Amino acid sequence: MTIAVEEASKKRFLEIRKWLSAPDPSPFYGQALKMRDPNTGKWFLDGEKFASWRQEPGSRLWLHGISGCDKTILSASIVEKLGHRDVEEEDEIGKLVGCAYFFFNFREAHLQTPIGMLKSIISQLVDEPQKITDSLEARNSSGDTSLNAMLEILKDTLTKHSMVYFIIDALDEAEDHRSLMDIIGRIDGWKLHQLRMLITSRKEVDTEEGIRRLDGRDMSEISVAPETGLVDDDIQKWVRAQLLNDESLQKWNRCNDLRELIISKMDNAKGM
Numbered sequence: 001m002t003i004a005v006e007e008a009s010k011k012r013f014l015e016i017r018k019w020l021s022a023p024d025p026s027p028f029y030g031q032a033l034k035m036r037d038p039n040t041g042k043w044f045l046d047g048e049k050f051a052s053w054r055q056e057p058g059s060r061l062w063l064h065g066i067s068g069c070d071k072t073i074l075s076a077s078i079v080e081k082l083g084h085r086d087v088e089e090e091d092e093i094g095k096l097v098g099c100a101y102f103f104f105n106f107r108e109a110h111l112q113t114p115i116g117m118l119k120s121i122i123s124q125l126v127d128e129p130q131k132i133t134d135s136l137e138a139r140n141s142s143g144d145t146s147l148n149a150m151l152e153i154l155k156d157t158l159t160k161h162s163m164v165y166f167i168i169d170a171l172d173e174a175e176d177h178r179s180l181m182d183i184i185g186r187i188d189g190w191k192l193h194q195l196r197m198l199i200t201s202r203k204e205v206d207t208e209e210g211i212r213r214l215d216g217r218d219m220s221e222i223s224v225a226p227e228t229g230l231v232d233d234d235i236q237k238w239v240r241a242q243l244l245n246d247e248s249l250q251k252w253n254r255c256n257d258l259r260e261l262i263i264s265k266m267d268n269a270k271g272m
Helices: 003-020 026-034 048-055 071-082 114-125 134-142 147-159 177-189 205-212 232-245 247-253 256-268
Strands: 060-064 096-103 161-169 195-201 220-223
Touching: 003 114, 003 134, 026 071, 026 096, 048 060, 048 195, 048 220, 060 071, 071 096, 071 161, 071 195, 096 114, 114 147, 114 161, 114 177, 134 147, 147 161, 147 177, 177 195, 177 205
Parallel strands: 060 195, 060 220, 096 161, 161 195
Antiparallel strands: none
């Protein structure tokens, strides 16, 4: 490729990204990583459910629990484990292995819309000029940013990969939950063997009903509610780290008995 052609390709790539105008969830992802202990989520990341989800073609996994049980921090740990952007690689037949994520957040308007999620996922997977698909080029040329257009681009993009991990956090914080569940249902209905989809949310009736309707197939699920005890160790590690490192809490840390009392009270409360 000549320098002129390469520069033209880069310019076209930047034009398409500007047109796509995808929301960027990476700052929120970074914040979640800063809040965690290095071993947060080890119970899940080293477990059979996670291994099975990674290996099984077309697998889906739903993590659910109440607000405040560290679902978002766990999601960030999963993304990091999968090596988002840092270790995207090609398999033995030259197709890409990718990872894309979206963190819905009711406090941030740009992280609330289902179509914003689609644009963000496309943007993450098409992060180099050579990854631009025919459908993306065509829709950009026509100026079509509709929901159906984004779904078409996403499907085309996914077929260029041999494996793609989706991590979608906090479904219940989307502004149009019904539309989001419809989109997830349509994506699931493609039955793409290369797609591994993991979602998190509170276990609300409308979310559960939407998931149960997904193409008639069972979705594997894990409850991370405090009463299960799965996240107790994560919470304890976080509290201990805060007592040790947060300057405003040093007065509590100087007294070993008081520090251990705080931990024991937390143990008895099962993370609540």
